[in-house]
Amino acid sequence: MENRIDFVNWLDPDMSIQILTCLDDLSDLLRVTCVSRCWRQYVIANGLCRQLCLRMFPQLSKVVHVVEQRYGTKDPAEVGSSNFMEWQNLEREHRAYAFLARGCTTFPIRDLISEPICASSTDNYPEESIDNTLEPRDVVAQRASYWSSKGNSNPAEPEMLLYKLMGDLCVITEVSIQPFEAYFQWGLPIYSAKAVRFRMGHPKSPVDVPLGESYKDYENKFIWTYTSQEFPMAQENRLQTFKLPEPVLCIGGFLLIELLGRVQRQDMDGLFYIWFAPSSLFNCSFLVFMVNCCELFQDQCASTLIEYFVILAIIFSHNVYVTDQL
Structure with a gap:
Protein backbone atom coordinates (compact mmCIF):
# COMPACT_ATOMS: atom_id res chain seq x y z
CA MET A 1 0.00 0.00 0.00
CA GLU A 2 1.24 3.47 -0.84
CA ASN A 3 2.57 5.39 2.16
CA ARG A 4 0.46 8.36 3.22
CA ILE A 5 1.26 11.12 5.71
CA ASP A 6 -1.24 12.79 8.02
CA PHE A 7 -0.19 16.42 7.55
CA VAL A 8 -2.20 17.54 10.60
CA ASN A 9 0.11 15.49 12.85
CA TRP A 10 3.23 15.92 10.74
CA LEU A 11 3.25 19.66 10.07
CA ASP A 12 3.61 22.52 12.51
CA PRO A 13 0.17 23.34 14.04
CA ASP A 14 0.20 26.87 12.59
CA MET A 15 0.88 25.50 9.11
CA SER A 16 -1.96 22.98 9.42
CA ILE A 17 -4.35 25.75 10.44
CA GLN A 18 -3.26 27.88 7.46
CA ILE A 19 -3.99 24.97 5.12
CA LEU A 20 -7.43 24.26 6.58
CA THR A 21 -8.43 27.93 6.67
CA CYS A 22 -7.98 27.99 2.89
CA LEU A 23 -11.26 26.08 2.72
CA ASP A 24 -14.02 28.59 1.99
CA ASP A 25 -16.93 26.16 1.77
CA LEU A 26 -18.60 24.83 4.90
CA SER A 27 -19.30 21.47 3.23
CA ASP A 28 -15.58 20.96 2.63
CA LEU A 29 -14.75 21.83 6.23
CA LEU A 30 -17.36 19.40 7.54
CA ARG A 31 -15.95 16.68 5.28
CA VAL A 32 -12.60 17.26 6.96
CA THR A 33 -14.18 16.41 10.32
CA CYS A 34 -15.30 13.07 8.86
CA VAL A 35 -11.79 11.97 7.82
CA SER A 36 -10.81 10.80 11.28
CA ARG A 37 -11.45 11.43 14.94
CA CYS A 38 -8.12 13.27 15.14
CA TRP A 39 -9.08 15.67 12.35
CA ARG A 40 -12.49 16.29 13.86
CA GLN A 41 -10.94 17.16 17.21
CA TYR A 42 -8.44 19.44 15.46
CA VAL A 43 -11.18 21.39 13.65
CA ILE A 44 -13.24 21.75 16.82
CA ALA A 45 -10.33 22.64 19.11
CA ASN A 46 -9.18 25.44 16.78
CA GLY A 47 -12.67 26.84 16.16
CA LEU A 48 -12.36 26.57 12.37
CA CYS A 49 -16.14 26.64 11.83
CA ARG A 50 -16.36 29.89 13.75
CA GLN A 51 -13.45 31.37 11.80
CA LEU A 52 -15.11 30.44 8.49
CA CYS A 53 -18.41 31.92 9.65
CA LEU A 54 -16.73 35.21 10.59
CA ARG A 55 -14.98 35.38 7.21
CA MET A 56 -18.29 34.83 5.45
CA PHE A 57 -20.25 37.26 7.64
CA PRO A 58 -18.11 39.81 9.54
CA GLN A 59 -21.27 41.09 11.27
CA LEU A 60 -21.06 38.03 13.53
CA SER A 61 -17.93 39.43 15.17
CA LYS A 62 -20.22 41.05 17.76
CA VAL A 63 -21.41 37.66 18.96
CA VAL A 64 -19.62 36.93 22.22
CA HIS A 65 -21.45 33.83 23.42
CA VAL A 66 -23.42 30.92 21.98
CA VAL A 67 -26.07 29.07 23.96
CA GLU A 68 -27.26 25.63 22.94
CA GLN A 69 -30.10 24.17 24.96
CA ARG A 70 -30.99 20.48 25.00
CA TYR A 71 -34.19 18.99 26.29
CA GLY A 72 -34.12 15.45 27.66
CA THR A 73 -30.40 15.39 28.54
CA LYS A 74 -28.35 16.64 31.44
CA ASP A 75 -26.64 19.97 31.22
CA PRO A 76 -22.92 19.30 30.56
CA ALA A 77 -22.12 22.00 33.11
CA GLU A 78 -23.56 19.80 35.82
CA VAL A 79 -21.15 16.89 35.39
CA GLY A 80 -17.51 16.21 34.51
CA SER A 81 -14.16 17.88 35.01
CA SER A 82 -13.20 21.36 33.85
CA ASN A 83 -11.44 19.87 30.79
CA PHE A 84 -14.56 17.94 29.89
CA MET A 85 -16.70 21.07 30.26
CA GLU A 86 -14.28 23.08 28.12
CA PHE A 99 -25.47 25.12 11.65
CA LEU A 100 -25.48 28.91 11.28
CA ALA A 101 -23.15 28.89 8.25
CA ARG A 102 -25.17 26.14 6.58
CA GLY A 103 -28.43 27.97 7.15
CA CYS A 104 -27.04 31.27 5.88
CA THR A 105 -25.91 29.77 2.58
CA THR A 106 -29.01 27.76 1.68
CA PHE A 107 -32.78 28.10 1.35
CA PRO A 108 -33.24 31.00 -1.12
CA ILE A 109 -36.41 32.92 -0.32
CA ARG A 110 -37.96 35.97 -1.93
CA ASP A 111 -40.44 38.52 -0.60
CA LEU A 112 -38.87 38.58 2.84
CA ILE A 113 -40.29 41.97 3.87
CA SER A 114 -42.62 41.32 6.79
CA GLU A 115 -44.15 44.78 7.12
CA PRO A 116 -43.38 48.45 6.53
CA ILE A 117 -42.65 50.30 9.76
CA CYS A 118 -42.39 54.00 8.96
CA ALA A 119 -41.09 56.64 6.56
CA SER A 120 -39.22 59.84 7.32
CA SER A 121 -42.08 61.76 5.68
CA THR A 122 -45.33 61.13 3.81
CA ASP A 123 -47.08 63.71 1.68
CA ASN A 124 -50.67 62.53 2.08
CA TYR A 125 -51.14 59.94 4.82
CA PRO A 126 -52.49 57.28 4.54
CA GLU A 127 -53.29 57.52 0.79
CA GLU A 128 -49.58 57.81 -0.12
CA SER A 129 -48.10 55.88 2.81
CA ILE A 130 -45.18 53.44 2.89
CA ASP A 131 -47.71 50.58 2.92
CA ASN A 132 -48.17 51.12 -0.82
CA THR A 133 -44.59 50.00 -1.55
CA LEU A 134 -45.68 46.43 -0.76
CA GLU A 135 -49.04 46.69 -2.53
CA PRO A 136 -49.09 44.37 -5.59
CA ARG A 137 -51.69 46.52 -7.38
CA ASP A 138 -51.00 49.76 -9.27
CA VAL A 139 -54.47 51.12 -8.56
CA VAL A 140 -56.41 50.77 -5.30
CA ALA A 141 -59.95 52.13 -4.89
CA GLN A 142 -59.66 53.93 -8.25
CA ARG A 143 -56.57 55.78 -7.05
CA ALA A 144 -52.92 55.37 -8.09
CA SER A 145 -50.99 53.46 -5.44
CA TYR A 146 -47.51 54.75 -4.49
CA TRP A 147 -45.49 56.20 -1.62
CA SER A 148 -44.66 59.90 -1.76
CA SER A 149 -42.35 61.92 0.44
CA LYS A 150 -43.22 65.44 1.46
CA GLY A 151 -42.02 68.12 -0.91
CA ASN A 152 -38.78 69.94 -0.15
CA SER A 153 -37.07 72.93 -1.72
CA ASN A 154 -33.66 71.37 -1.01
CA PRO A 155 -32.84 68.65 -3.60
CA ALA A 156 -30.20 67.19 -1.25
CA GLU A 157 -32.71 66.42 1.54
CA PRO A 158 -32.73 62.62 2.12
CA GLU A 159 -35.64 60.31 2.92
CA MET A 160 -35.75 57.08 4.96
CA LEU A 161 -37.92 53.97 4.69
CA LEU A 162 -37.83 51.41 7.53
CA TYR A 163 -38.97 47.78 7.10
CA LYS A 164 -39.21 44.70 9.31
CA LEU A 165 -37.96 41.46 7.77
CA MET A 166 -39.44 37.99 8.17
CA GLY A 167 -36.62 36.67 10.37
CA ASP A 168 -34.23 38.02 12.98
CA LEU A 169 -31.28 36.60 11.06
CA CYS A 170 -31.41 37.05 7.28
CA VAL A 171 -28.76 36.99 4.59
CA ILE A 172 -29.48 39.70 2.02
CA THR A 173 -27.91 39.61 -1.43
CA GLU A 174 -29.79 42.33 -3.34
CA VAL A 175 -32.71 44.76 -3.11
CA SER A 176 -34.93 45.94 -5.96
CA ILE A 177 -36.62 49.35 -6.06
CA GLN A 178 -38.77 51.06 -8.68
CA PRO A 179 -39.30 54.83 -8.85
CA PHE A 180 -42.84 55.93 -9.64
CA GLU A 181 -43.78 57.54 -12.94
CA ALA A 182 -46.60 60.03 -12.41
CA TYR A 183 -48.63 59.06 -15.46
CA PHE A 184 -51.39 61.48 -14.40
CA GLN A 185 -49.09 64.54 -14.54
CA TRP A 186 -47.99 66.42 -17.66
CA GLY A 187 -44.69 65.18 -19.05
CA LEU A 188 -44.85 61.87 -17.13
CA PRO A 189 -42.26 62.88 -14.50
CA ILE A 190 -40.36 60.13 -12.66
CA TYR A 191 -39.74 60.92 -8.99
CA SER A 192 -36.60 58.92 -8.30
CA ALA A 193 -33.75 59.53 -5.88
CA LYS A 194 -30.20 60.35 -6.96
CA ALA A 195 -28.76 57.45 -4.98
CA VAL A 196 -29.76 54.78 -2.48
CA ARG A 197 -28.01 53.23 0.52
CA PHE A 198 -29.03 50.32 2.76
CA ARG A 199 -28.56 49.82 6.49
CA MET A 200 -29.35 46.66 8.45
CA GLY A 201 -29.53 46.11 12.17
CA HIS A 202 -31.66 45.87 15.28
CA PRO A 203 -33.32 48.13 17.89
CA LYS A 204 -31.30 49.07 20.96
CA SER A 205 -34.08 47.60 23.09
CA PRO A 206 -37.24 45.61 22.30
CA VAL A 207 -39.65 48.27 21.10
CA ASP A 208 -43.02 48.12 19.41
CA VAL A 209 -42.73 50.56 16.53
CA PRO A 210 -46.26 51.63 15.54
CA LEU A 211 -47.10 51.94 11.88
CA GLY A 212 -47.48 55.34 10.29
CA GLU A 213 -45.18 57.22 12.68
CA SER A 214 -42.27 59.31 11.45
CA TYR A 215 -38.84 57.70 11.30
CA LYS A 216 -37.47 60.71 13.17
CA ASP A 217 -39.10 59.32 16.32
CA TYR A 218 -36.96 56.17 16.06
CA GLU A 219 -33.73 57.08 14.26
CA ASN A 220 -31.73 57.04 17.51
CA LYS A 221 -33.25 53.78 18.73
CA PHE A 222 -31.50 51.43 16.30
CA ILE A 223 -28.00 49.99 15.97
CA TRP A 224 -26.97 49.45 12.36
CA THR A 225 -24.52 46.56 12.04
CA TYR A 226 -24.10 47.05 8.28
CA THR A 227 -24.09 50.08 5.98
CA SER A 228 -23.78 49.61 2.24
CA GLN A 229 -22.09 51.81 -0.31
CA GLU A 230 -24.12 54.42 -2.17
CA PHE A 231 -25.73 53.09 -5.35
CA PRO A 232 -26.68 55.59 -8.09
CA MET A 233 -30.33 55.35 -9.12
CA ALA A 234 -31.50 55.89 -12.68
CA GLN A 235 -34.45 58.22 -13.30
CA GLU A 236 -36.31 55.48 -15.15
CA ASN A 237 -39.66 53.78 -14.70
CA ARG A 238 -38.33 50.25 -14.15
CA LEU A 239 -37.43 47.88 -11.35
CA GLN A 240 -33.81 48.62 -10.45
CA THR A 241 -31.83 45.91 -8.68
CA PHE A 242 -28.95 46.82 -6.38
CA LYS A 243 -26.69 43.85 -5.75
CA LEU A 244 -24.57 44.04 -2.62
CA PRO A 245 -20.82 43.38 -3.07
CA GLU A 246 -21.19 40.25 -0.92
CA PRO A 247 -24.00 38.55 1.00
CA VAL A 248 -24.74 40.46 4.20
CA LEU A 249 -26.03 38.93 7.43
CA CYS A 250 -28.72 41.17 8.88
CA ILE A 251 -28.76 40.68 12.66
CA GLY A 252 -32.01 41.89 14.17
CA GLY A 253 -34.28 41.83 11.13
CA PHE A 254 -34.62 45.54 10.26
CA LEU A 255 -33.82 47.09 6.87
CA LEU A 256 -33.43 50.85 6.40
CA ILE A 257 -33.46 52.31 2.89
CA GLU A 258 -31.83 55.73 2.63
CA LEU A 259 -32.84 57.76 -0.42
CA LEU A 260 -30.08 60.29 -1.02
CA GLY A 261 -30.96 63.34 -3.06
CA ARG A 262 -33.93 64.29 -5.26
CA VAL A 263 -34.02 64.85 -9.01
CA GLN A 264 -37.63 65.70 -9.90
CA ARG A 265 -39.39 68.97 -9.13
CA GLN A 266 -43.19 69.04 -9.15
CA ASP A 267 -44.59 71.77 -11.40
CA MET A 268 -47.57 72.69 -9.24
CA ASP A 269 -45.57 73.73 -6.16
CA GLY A 270 -41.93 73.81 -7.33
CA LEU A 271 -40.80 71.34 -4.63
CA PHE A 272 -38.70 68.19 -5.00
CA TYR A 273 -40.30 64.81 -4.22
CA ILE A 274 -39.41 61.11 -4.15
CA TRP A 275 -42.12 58.62 -5.12
CA PHE A 276 -41.92 54.82 -5.05
CA ALA A 277 -44.02 52.50 -7.18
CA PRO A 278 -46.08 49.61 -5.74
CA SER A 279 -44.20 46.35 -5.19
CA SER A 280 -40.88 48.19 -5.16
CA LEU A 281 -39.60 45.74 -2.57
CA PHE A 282 -41.82 42.87 -3.59
CA ASN A 283 -39.03 41.30 -5.66
CA CYS A 284 -36.22 41.55 -3.13
CA SER A 285 -33.89 38.60 -3.33
CA PHE A 286 -32.86 37.17 0.02
CA LEU A 287 -31.48 34.12 1.69
CA VAL A 288 -33.06 33.50 5.07
CA PHE A 289 -31.94 31.44 8.03
CA MET A 290 -34.34 30.68 10.84
CA VAL A 291 -32.20 30.64 13.97
CA ASN A 292 -34.23 28.16 15.94
CA CYS A 293 -34.78 24.64 14.73
CA CYS A 294 -35.84 21.22 15.91
CA GLU A 295 -33.86 18.19 14.84
CA LEU A 296 -34.04 14.54 15.76
CA PHE A 297 -30.91 12.60 16.49
CA GLN A 298 -29.97 9.21 17.86
CA ASP A 299 -29.11 9.19 21.56
CA GLN A 300 -26.30 6.63 21.68
CA CYS A 301 -26.71 6.03 25.41
CA ALA A 302 -30.45 5.45 25.51
CA SER A 303 -30.80 4.37 21.85
CA THR A 304 -33.91 6.49 21.59
CA LEU A 305 -34.84 9.51 19.53
CA ILE A 306 -35.06 12.71 21.52
CA GLU A 307 -35.80 16.25 20.50
CA TYR A 308 -32.78 18.42 20.04
CA PHE A 309 -33.39 22.16 20.13
CA VAL A 310 -30.69 24.56 19.07
CA ILE A 311 -31.13 28.06 20.40
CA LEU A 312 -28.59 30.72 19.54
CA ALA A 313 -28.35 33.57 22.00
CA ILE A 314 -26.65 36.54 20.39
CA ILE A 315 -25.31 38.47 23.33
CA PHE A 316 -24.12 42.00 22.69
CA SER A 317 -22.51 44.26 25.25
CA HIS A 318 -25.81 46.05 25.78
CA ASN A 319 -28.54 43.50 25.10
CA VAL A 320 -29.51 39.87 24.61
CA TYR A 321 -31.57 38.49 21.73
CA VAL A 322 -32.86 34.92 21.95
CA THR A 323 -35.24 33.44 19.41
CA ASP A 324 -38.39 31.59 20.38
CA GLN A 325 -38.72 27.88 19.78
CA LEU A 326 -40.49 26.71 16.66
Missing part, protein backbone atom coordinates in the same frame (compact mmCIF):
# COMPACT_ATOMS: atom_id res chain seq x y z
CA TRP A 87 -14.44 20.45 25.37
CA GLN A 88 -18.24 20.44 25.58
CA ASN A 89 -18.21 24.22 25.08
CA LEU A 90 -15.96 23.87 22.02
CA GLU A 91 -18.22 21.20 20.53
CA ARG A 92 -21.29 23.35 21.20
CA GLU A 93 -19.68 26.32 19.47
CA HIS A 94 -18.66 24.11 16.53
CA ARG A 95 -22.21 22.78 16.06
CA ALA A 96 -23.79 26.21 16.40
CA TYR A 97 -21.52 27.95 13.88
CA ALA A 98 -21.69 25.02 11.45
Whole structure:
Protein backbone atom coordinates (compact mmCIF):
# COMPACT_ATOMS: atom_id res chain seq x y z
CA MET A 1 0.00 0.00 0.00
CA GLU A 2 1.24 3.47 -0.84
CA ASN A 3 2.57 5.39 2.16
CA ARG A 4 0.46 8.36 3.22
CA ILE A 5 1.26 11.12 5.71
CA ASP A 6 -1.24 12.79 8.02
CA PHE A 7 -0.19 16.42 7.55
CA VAL A 8 -2.20 17.54 10.60
CA ASN A 9 0.11 15.49 12.85
CA TRP A 10 3.23 15.92 10.74
CA LEU A 11 3.25 19.66 10.07
CA ASP A 12 3.61 22.52 12.51
CA PRO A 13 0.17 23.34 14.04
CA ASP A 14 0.20 26.87 12.59
CA MET A 15 0.88 25.50 9.11
CA SER A 16 -1.96 22.98 9.42
CA ILE A 17 -4.35 25.75 10.44
CA GLN A 18 -3.26 27.88 7.46
CA ILE A 19 -3.99 24.97 5.12
CA LEU A 20 -7.43 24.26 6.58
CA THR A 21 -8.43 27.93 6.67
CA CYS A 22 -7.98 27.99 2.89
CA LEU A 23 -11.26 26.08 2.72
CA ASP A 24 -14.02 28.59 1.99
CA ASP A 25 -16.93 26.16 1.77
CA LEU A 26 -18.60 24.83 4.90
CA SER A 27 -19.30 21.47 3.23
CA ASP A 28 -15.58 20.96 2.63
CA LEU A 29 -14.75 21.83 6.23
CA LEU A 30 -17.36 19.40 7.54
CA ARG A 31 -15.95 16.68 5.28
CA VAL A 32 -12.60 17.26 6.96
CA THR A 33 -14.18 16.41 10.32
CA CYS A 34 -15.30 13.07 8.86
CA VAL A 35 -11.79 11.97 7.82
CA SER A 36 -10.81 10.80 11.28
CA ARG A 37 -11.45 11.43 14.94
CA CYS A 38 -8.12 13.27 15.14
CA TRP A 39 -9.08 15.67 12.35
CA ARG A 40 -12.49 16.29 13.86
CA GLN A 41 -10.94 17.16 17.21
CA TYR A 42 -8.44 19.44 15.46
CA VAL A 43 -11.18 21.39 13.65
CA ILE A 44 -13.24 21.75 16.82
CA ALA A 45 -10.33 22.64 19.11
CA ASN A 46 -9.18 25.44 16.78
CA GLY A 47 -12.67 26.84 16.16
CA LEU A 48 -12.36 26.57 12.37
CA CYS A 49 -16.14 26.64 11.83
CA ARG A 50 -16.36 29.89 13.75
CA GLN A 51 -13.45 31.37 11.80
CA LEU A 52 -15.11 30.44 8.49
CA CYS A 53 -18.41 31.92 9.65
CA LEU A 54 -16.73 35.21 10.59
CA ARG A 55 -14.98 35.38 7.21
CA MET A 56 -18.29 34.83 5.45
CA PHE A 57 -20.25 37.26 7.64
CA PRO A 58 -18.11 39.81 9.54
CA GLN A 59 -21.27 41.09 11.27
CA LEU A 60 -21.06 38.03 13.53
CA SER A 61 -17.93 39.43 15.17
CA LYS A 62 -20.22 41.05 17.76
CA VAL A 63 -21.41 37.66 18.96
CA VAL A 64 -19.62 36.93 22.22
CA HIS A 65 -21.45 33.83 23.42
CA VAL A 66 -23.42 30.92 21.98
CA VAL A 67 -26.07 29.07 23.96
CA GLU A 68 -27.26 25.63 22.94
CA GLN A 69 -30.10 24.17 24.96
CA ARG A 70 -30.99 20.48 25.00
CA TYR A 71 -34.19 18.99 26.29
CA GLY A 72 -34.12 15.45 27.66
CA THR A 73 -30.40 15.39 28.54
CA LYS A 74 -28.35 16.64 31.44
CA ASP A 75 -26.64 19.97 31.22
CA PRO A 76 -22.92 19.30 30.56
CA ALA A 77 -22.12 22.00 33.11
CA GLU A 78 -23.56 19.80 35.82
CA VAL A 79 -21.15 16.89 35.39
CA GLY A 80 -17.51 16.21 34.51
CA SER A 81 -14.16 17.88 35.01
CA SER A 82 -13.20 21.36 33.85
CA ASN A 83 -11.44 19.87 30.79
CA PHE A 84 -14.56 17.94 29.89
CA MET A 85 -16.70 21.07 30.26
CA GLU A 86 -14.28 23.08 28.12
CA TRP A 87 -14.44 20.45 25.37
CA GLN A 88 -18.24 20.44 25.58
CA ASN A 89 -18.21 24.22 25.08
CA LEU A 90 -15.96 23.87 22.02
CA GLU A 91 -18.22 21.20 20.53
CA ARG A 92 -21.29 23.35 21.20
CA GLU A 93 -19.68 26.32 19.47
CA HIS A 94 -18.66 24.11 16.53
CA ARG A 95 -22.21 22.78 16.06
CA ALA A 96 -23.79 26.21 16.40
CA TYR A 97 -21.52 27.95 13.88
CA ALA A 98 -21.69 25.02 11.45
CA PHE A 99 -25.47 25.12 11.65
CA LEU A 100 -25.48 28.91 11.28
CA ALA A 101 -23.15 28.89 8.25
CA ARG A 102 -25.17 26.14 6.58
CA GLY A 103 -28.43 27.97 7.15
CA CYS A 104 -27.04 31.27 5.88
CA THR A 105 -25.91 29.77 2.58
CA THR A 106 -29.01 27.76 1.68
CA PHE A 107 -32.78 28.10 1.35
CA PRO A 108 -33.24 31.00 -1.12
CA ILE A 109 -36.41 32.92 -0.32
CA ARG A 110 -37.96 35.97 -1.93
CA ASP A 111 -40.44 38.52 -0.60
CA LEU A 112 -38.87 38.58 2.84
CA ILE A 113 -40.29 41.97 3.87
CA SER A 114 -42.62 41.32 6.79
CA GLU A 115 -44.15 44.78 7.12
CA PRO A 116 -43.38 48.45 6.53
CA ILE A 117 -42.65 50.30 9.76
CA CYS A 118 -42.39 54.00 8.96
CA ALA A 119 -41.09 56.64 6.56
CA SER A 120 -39.22 59.84 7.32
CA SER A 121 -42.08 61.76 5.68
CA THR A 122 -45.33 61.13 3.81
CA ASP A 123 -47.08 63.71 1.68
CA ASN A 124 -50.67 62.53 2.08
CA TYR A 125 -51.14 59.94 4.82
CA PRO A 126 -52.49 57.28 4.54
CA GLU A 127 -53.29 57.52 0.79
CA GLU A 128 -49.58 57.81 -0.12
CA SER A 129 -48.10 55.88 2.81
CA ILE A 130 -45.18 53.44 2.89
CA ASP A 131 -47.71 50.58 2.92
CA ASN A 132 -48.17 51.12 -0.82
CA THR A 133 -44.59 50.00 -1.55
CA LEU A 134 -45.68 46.43 -0.76
CA GLU A 135 -49.04 46.69 -2.53
CA PRO A 136 -49.09 44.37 -5.59
CA ARG A 137 -51.69 46.52 -7.38
CA ASP A 138 -51.00 49.76 -9.27
CA VAL A 139 -54.47 51.12 -8.56
CA VAL A 140 -56.41 50.77 -5.30
CA ALA A 141 -59.95 52.13 -4.89
CA GLN A 142 -59.66 53.93 -8.25
CA ARG A 143 -56.57 55.78 -7.05
CA ALA A 144 -52.92 55.37 -8.09
CA SER A 145 -50.99 53.46 -5.44
CA TYR A 146 -47.51 54.75 -4.49
CA TRP A 147 -45.49 56.20 -1.62
CA SER A 148 -44.66 59.90 -1.76
CA SER A 149 -42.35 61.92 0.44
CA LYS A 150 -43.22 65.44 1.46
CA GLY A 151 -42.02 68.12 -0.91
CA ASN A 152 -38.78 69.94 -0.15
CA SER A 153 -37.07 72.93 -1.72
CA ASN A 154 -33.66 71.37 -1.01
CA PRO A 155 -32.84 68.65 -3.60
CA ALA A 156 -30.20 67.19 -1.25
CA GLU A 157 -32.71 66.42 1.54
CA PRO A 158 -32.73 62.62 2.12
CA GLU A 159 -35.64 60.31 2.92
CA MET A 160 -35.75 57.08 4.96
CA LEU A 161 -37.92 53.97 4.69
CA LEU A 162 -37.83 51.41 7.53
CA TYR A 163 -38.97 47.78 7.10
CA LYS A 164 -39.21 44.70 9.31
CA LEU A 165 -37.96 41.46 7.77
CA MET A 166 -39.44 37.99 8.17
CA GLY A 167 -36.62 36.67 10.37
CA ASP A 168 -34.23 38.02 12.98
CA LEU A 169 -31.28 36.60 11.06
CA CYS A 170 -31.41 37.05 7.28
CA VAL A 171 -28.76 36.99 4.59
CA ILE A 172 -29.48 39.70 2.02
CA THR A 173 -27.91 39.61 -1.43
CA GLU A 174 -29.79 42.33 -3.34
CA VAL A 175 -32.71 44.76 -3.11
CA SER A 176 -34.93 45.94 -5.96
CA ILE A 177 -36.62 49.35 -6.06
CA GLN A 178 -38.77 51.06 -8.68
CA PRO A 179 -39.30 54.83 -8.85
CA PHE A 180 -42.84 55.93 -9.64
CA GLU A 181 -43.78 57.54 -12.94
CA ALA A 182 -46.60 60.03 -12.41
CA TYR A 183 -48.63 59.06 -15.46
CA PHE A 184 -51.39 61.48 -14.40
CA GLN A 185 -49.09 64.54 -14.54
CA TRP A 186 -47.99 66.42 -17.66
CA GLY A 187 -44.69 65.18 -19.05
CA LEU A 188 -44.85 61.87 -17.13
CA PRO A 189 -42.26 62.88 -14.50
CA ILE A 190 -40.36 60.13 -12.66
CA TYR A 191 -39.74 60.92 -8.99
CA SER A 192 -36.60 58.92 -8.30
CA ALA A 193 -33.75 59.53 -5.88
CA LYS A 194 -30.20 60.35 -6.96
CA ALA A 195 -28.76 57.45 -4.98
CA VAL A 196 -29.76 54.78 -2.48
CA ARG A 197 -28.01 53.23 0.52
CA PHE A 198 -29.03 50.32 2.76
CA ARG A 199 -28.56 49.82 6.49
CA MET A 200 -29.35 46.66 8.45
CA GLY A 201 -29.53 46.11 12.17
CA HIS A 202 -31.66 45.87 15.28
CA PRO A 203 -33.32 48.13 17.89
CA LYS A 204 -31.30 49.07 20.96
CA SER A 205 -34.08 47.60 23.09
CA PRO A 206 -37.24 45.61 22.30
CA VAL A 207 -39.65 48.27 21.10
CA ASP A 208 -43.02 48.12 19.41
CA VAL A 209 -42.73 50.56 16.53
CA PRO A 210 -46.26 51.63 15.54
CA LEU A 211 -47.10 51.94 11.88
CA GLY A 212 -47.48 55.34 10.29
CA GLU A 213 -45.18 57.22 12.68
CA SER A 214 -42.27 59.31 11.45
CA TYR A 215 -38.84 57.70 11.30
CA LYS A 216 -37.47 60.71 13.17
CA ASP A 217 -39.10 59.32 16.32
CA TYR A 218 -36.96 56.17 16.06
CA GLU A 219 -33.73 57.08 14.26
CA ASN A 220 -31.73 57.04 17.51
CA LYS A 221 -33.25 53.78 18.73
CA PHE A 222 -31.50 51.43 16.30
CA ILE A 223 -28.00 49.99 15.97
CA TRP A 224 -26.97 49.45 12.36
CA THR A 225 -24.52 46.56 12.04
CA TYR A 226 -24.10 47.05 8.28
CA THR A 227 -24.09 50.08 5.98
CA SER A 228 -23.78 49.61 2.24
CA GLN A 229 -22.09 51.81 -0.31
CA GLU A 230 -24.12 54.42 -2.17
CA PHE A 231 -25.73 53.09 -5.35
CA PRO A 232 -26.68 55.59 -8.09
CA MET A 233 -30.33 55.35 -9.12
CA ALA A 234 -31.50 55.89 -12.68
CA GLN A 235 -34.45 58.22 -13.30
CA GLU A 236 -36.31 55.48 -15.15
CA ASN A 237 -39.66 53.78 -14.70
CA ARG A 238 -38.33 50.25 -14.15
CA LEU A 239 -37.43 47.88 -11.35
CA GLN A 240 -33.81 48.62 -10.45
CA THR A 241 -31.83 45.91 -8.68
CA PHE A 242 -28.95 46.82 -6.38
CA LYS A 243 -26.69 43.85 -5.75
CA LEU A 244 -24.57 44.04 -2.62
CA PRO A 245 -20.82 43.38 -3.07
CA GLU A 246 -21.19 40.25 -0.92
CA PRO A 247 -24.00 38.55 1.00
CA VAL A 248 -24.74 40.46 4.20
CA LEU A 249 -26.03 38.93 7.43
CA CYS A 250 -28.72 41.17 8.88
CA ILE A 251 -28.76 40.68 12.66
CA GLY A 252 -32.01 41.89 14.17
CA GLY A 253 -34.28 41.83 11.13
CA PHE A 254 -34.62 45.54 10.26
CA LEU A 255 -33.82 47.09 6.87
CA LEU A 256 -33.43 50.85 6.40
CA ILE A 257 -33.46 52.31 2.89
CA GLU A 258 -31.83 55.73 2.63
CA LEU A 259 -32.84 57.76 -0.42
CA LEU A 260 -30.08 60.29 -1.02
CA GLY A 261 -30.96 63.34 -3.06
CA ARG A 262 -33.93 64.29 -5.26
CA VAL A 263 -34.02 64.85 -9.01
CA GLN A 264 -37.63 65.70 -9.90
CA ARG A 265 -39.39 68.97 -9.13
CA GLN A 266 -43.19 69.04 -9.15
CA ASP A 267 -44.59 71.77 -11.40
CA MET A 268 -47.57 72.69 -9.24
CA ASP A 269 -45.57 73.73 -6.16
CA GLY A 270 -41.93 73.81 -7.33
CA LEU A 271 -40.80 71.34 -4.63
CA PHE A 272 -38.70 68.19 -5.00
CA TYR A 273 -40.30 64.81 -4.22
CA ILE A 274 -39.41 61.11 -4.15
CA TRP A 275 -42.12 58.62 -5.12
CA PHE A 276 -41.92 54.82 -5.05
CA ALA A 277 -44.02 52.50 -7.18
CA PRO A 278 -46.08 49.61 -5.74
CA SER A 279 -44.20 46.35 -5.19
CA SER A 280 -40.88 48.19 -5.16
CA LEU A 281 -39.60 45.74 -2.57
CA PHE A 282 -41.82 42.87 -3.59
CA ASN A 283 -39.03 41.30 -5.66
CA CYS A 284 -36.22 41.55 -3.13
CA SER A 285 -33.89 38.60 -3.33
CA PHE A 286 -32.86 37.17 0.02
CA LEU A 287 -31.48 34.12 1.69
CA VAL A 288 -33.06 33.50 5.07
CA PHE A 289 -31.94 31.44 8.03
CA MET A 290 -34.34 30.68 10.84
CA VAL A 291 -32.20 30.64 13.97
CA ASN A 292 -34.23 28.16 15.94
CA CYS A 293 -34.78 24.64 14.73
CA CYS A 294 -35.84 21.22 15.91
CA GLU A 295 -33.86 18.19 14.84
CA LEU A 296 -34.04 14.54 15.76
CA PHE A 297 -30.91 12.60 16.49
CA GLN A 298 -29.97 9.21 17.86
CA ASP A 299 -29.11 9.19 21.56
CA GLN A 300 -26.30 6.63 21.68
CA CYS A 301 -26.71 6.03 25.41
CA ALA A 302 -30.45 5.45 25.51
CA SER A 303 -30.80 4.37 21.85
CA THR A 304 -33.91 6.49 21.59
CA LEU A 305 -34.84 9.51 19.53
CA ILE A 306 -35.06 12.71 21.52
CA GLU A 307 -35.80 16.25 20.50
CA TYR A 308 -32.78 18.42 20.04
CA PHE A 309 -33.39 22.16 20.13
CA VAL A 310 -30.69 24.56 19.07
CA ILE A 311 -31.13 28.06 20.40
CA LEU A 312 -28.59 30.72 19.54
CA ALA A 313 -28.35 33.57 22.00
CA ILE A 314 -26.65 36.54 20.39
CA ILE A 315 -25.31 38.47 23.33
CA PHE A 316 -24.12 42.00 22.69
CA SER A 317 -22.51 44.26 25.25
CA HIS A 318 -25.81 46.05 25.78
CA ASN A 319 -28.54 43.50 25.10
CA VAL A 320 -29.51 39.87 24.61
CA TYR A 321 -31.57 38.49 21.73
CA VAL A 322 -32.86 34.92 21.95
CA THR A 323 -35.24 33.44 19.41
CA ASP A 324 -38.39 31.59 20.38
CA GLN A 325 -38.72 27.88 19.78
CA LEU A 326 -40.49 26.71 16.66
